[in-house]
Amino acid sequence: MRKIITIIAAMSLAIVASAQGTAFEWLRISRNPAAAGMAGAGYASLVHGSAYSVNGNPAVAPLVDSKLSAGASFSLVPSGENTRGVTSAGASWRSGSFSVSAAYIGGKYPEVAFASDGGGEAGSFAPSDLMAGLGLGFAVGENLSFGANVRYALSLLTAKKSINTVNGDIAAMWKSGSLGVSAGVYCLGPKVKSGNTKYPAPASAKLSGNYALTFGDFALDLSADADYFFNGTIGFALGGNFEWNSIAYLRAGYCYGTPAGPDFKAAPVPSHFALGAGAKYFGVGLDLAVMIVPAAGTTICAGLSYGF
């Protein structure tokens, strides 16, 4: 354990030492509409399910009740003067104390008109992003679990230029009664090379806490997550999930991320407000989230899920 912590610390120091922008920041945005409705908070909560755990906390999957969870979502994200669509899908299967998860994210940007050094027309291209990942989880008893994710991400920037990365997450979670806590490191991986320069991935150390209240047919799940990004910025998210009879859900949250500083250093997840709603019946869920990012605009995320 100490060795792992030492290695993580050394890698994080190496990342902080480089004064560059962070690549693949979009990997830190949740495509789970339930989590998105809470501004991304809830890494220590089981309320979001496990279908998107490859894009969230890998230690959640071995602790949820469902043996099989699957979900698919579609997000409309502001991009330039237009919007782009991001498709996401995830699934998780638990057998006893073990869990296996998989996820995919993909999206294409609108056609970008290129310009020469003098501002003249220089053709056009539609960039695209792609992520595919796998996760493993293991529960020790009923309260403690561990999990790890590994993912491959690719961005096609022009017809001749692309970047890619491989990174992963390691997390641990403890859940007992109404309380849950989790700790982990996310998006840990080698720097992304472009030309002669290397750019760090959006890695962070995250600490999460969750408290669930139940009163009658209603339940309230409150979550708080704090990130220390290895580019020297911080972020935290506060979110709440209010449900009735496990059928209807209302969600809200706020996320804070360090704003832009010198050398393009900003928290990969920007400050934003979020609202969400959902419904579930016989294991089939429908969720919707709206994230309001002051500078970028409003993202709408909707998804279907199924678990049993």
Add this chain to the structure above:
Amino acid sequence: MKKWLLPLAALLAVACVKEVETPAPVQPVKETAAQPGEVTIPGVAEVRFEDSLLELIEEDLLSGSVETKSSAFNGILADLGIVSCERIFAVDPENEAEHRAFGLHRWYRVTFDTSVPRTKASADMLSIKGISNVNPVYRKVTPAAQFDDPLLPRQWHYENSSTKWADINVVPVWKDYTTGSSSVIVSVVDGGIDPAHEDLKANLLSVADGSKNFMSGGSGKIVAHSHGTHVGGTIAAVNNNGKGVSGIAGGDAAKGIQGVKLMSCQVFQENAGSGNFESAMVWGADHGAVISNNSWGHDHKDAKGNYNKDAAKADHDFCVKPNTGNYRSAFKDAVDYFNSHAGMKGGSQVGPMAGGIMFFAAGNDGQPYGAPGCYPECMNVGAITSYGTRTTFSNYGDWVDICAPGLGIISTYPGNEYGEMSGTSMACPHVTGVAALVISYCGGKGFTREALWDKMIGGANNADIPSSYRIGPLVDALGAITFGTGDPPAPIADFTIDSVVSNNVFVTAPVTADKDGHPAYGICILASESQSALLACDPAKPGAGIITGSFLVRDAGIGDNVSGTIGDLGFSKHYYVAVSAFDYGRNFSAISAVHEVNTGVNHDPVIATTYTGDYKFHVHDRFIIPFTITDEDLHVINVEFEKDADDEGGALRLLESVKAGEYQLQVTGNVSPEGTYHAVLKAWDNYGPVISYPIEYVILPNAAPVKVKDLDNIIMEAAGDVAKVNMHDYVQDPDGEQLTWKIDISDRSVVHVTQASGSEVLTVTALADSGVATVSLSATDAGGKSMSVQFTVLVRSASTSMQAYPNPVVNTLYVSTGQVPQDADISLISASGAVVLHTVATCSAFDPAQIDVHKAAPGVYTLRVVTGGETYKTTVVKQ
């Protein structure tokens, strides 16, 4: 004994040997040798453009530029090495509408790299949309051309199509007599003849065979020299080999006939001074030459280029004396040795002629002096123009024996090149070449140098060259070959004295016939103050006391009356005059009846001008001041322009006269510094005093161009948009001249800028729908002073209020907004929605904000710009 020391000292002090000066060669013609079987001119094509393409390119092509608004056409320029596109049917304002209606304006002659195969050039050009035809261009020869040497049509000095008598009449000799014989060796004492020249080497003796370098400390090899190579080419460039020029005695390669042999005796070398002339002259005699060409003479100019007339006269007076006593010199001994020993060995004739003959260029000072060639044992050659007039530069005098064409002569240049030169240096080899032809045809046992001399002078044309030119008769190759053969025409019984003007007598006489029933070739007028001397004289050899003047019958028939003149008589004297008919072989009839005349007085020439300007010239002034110099006695006028020694650039200079009596002073304001100068235009006939016309002229100070106001930047909305900028509104010259503009464009894919010829209006055309380019302009006046200005052209759609480029970006992102500079709130937002950069900058369309993004991670970003109350977003890819 001591008497000769002073002139000799003066001679040694100021005289130095140099080649006879010739102006710098004008535009050497690079003639690329055609491949075997190739009959078209390489590097030239006849191209027809359709109107669709002409719309884009015509304006630029007519202004002389090959870079146009057509990117397709521009794309083949470098590959084919296109250097010019000229309209075949020149623009004719009076008939342009008709020409364009007929389509003549579509034809262009395109000149490209001669190393590019014609098939490739044709295919590449035809691949351009809008080019419909590409045709080869064939050499053009007149049907009667004797040889296929491609530059022969430009060698007017062999066959003059305009002033038909003003050539050396060599074509009939080539046709019916000889083109030269390899048994005749001609020594060329000059710069080295290029030993590797494609059009000379077959007729050139190698160093092993007799050529020699007489430069001290040299390698012994012949080093090519432009002057020597040009002279050698006139004498014996290889004829009829499909290359370059024709030489007078160059043989006929197509018939396997070798020409005369050139022996290069090098005495000049670039940047190496001169060699041992006397040794070179004697070498020729010792190694088989019977003719020596010497296109050089003594230099009587001081270090500043001022002619020392006294020194020239003293030198001349020494050289014209016989080679005895105080007037003996190594040069004269060399000449006498050559004349007596060439073609001889042990006192017996071994060559085609017994004895040798030396030809010398008369010199280019326009003076009556010409040392050392004025030594009477040499034959001196003066120069005429293509109009038959004496060139302004030719030296003249009774010591000049004969003349030949010497202005604009085309011959060989080193390095397989060809070009034009002018000077008595060029006239001299014409006479040498004709002498070589005569020896080739008539030479052999018993043929002497005296016989050659008689043929050269006796057979020359003295009818068309006025004796008052004092450069002798015009060399006539056919006349020299046929001199002395045939029978004289019938005598002229009587003739008419038409008029007497000063010392000239005008007569009219009937044409008689020779025994073969042909008209006489010419009529000789004889005059003497002694009737008995006239009656006793032999017209062929009139002797002392008899003055002659001849004129040719030309196209007149037997019995027709023809008129002519005899000049150079004494003034206010009584003369007895008769005429005699002669044939082409210069066989003269007995003289006619004798008439008496009284000659008049001499009148001085009159110098006049219609110019009423003030002789104060601006740096940009370039114009002609016309003068007329007339002589009511119809005498030949000698004209000299004595320039101010301080006017080193020649702001005022006399041009070569092309029409009798009309002279031009050329004003070029920017070749000499500001200041006041004094020059003198002088004229004199051969009989009276020098008339002077002093001219004081001023070169005014030159002021540099100044900026009147700043240039406005231009915004255009789409490709094809045009804007006009009158540069005169922004930059002007205080001296009032039109400036020369040099245009530089930072991005030629965005805009194209043209300037109409003779105008200061620029036409700016957008070539793309978006982009920005900086147009830098440099204005220069005639004095070389300049100033630079620039403006920016931005092309973008009217609906575009914000533009970010380049995209994709690596290091610096430029953000341009509206025309008016305003603060802009600029944010760069990553794909996760995080603002990674936020800044505020003042920017505009022409002064974009520069955002350093080199540290931003690669990815897709949203650029958000808030300015002027509006928010603009665009997507930027960072690589």
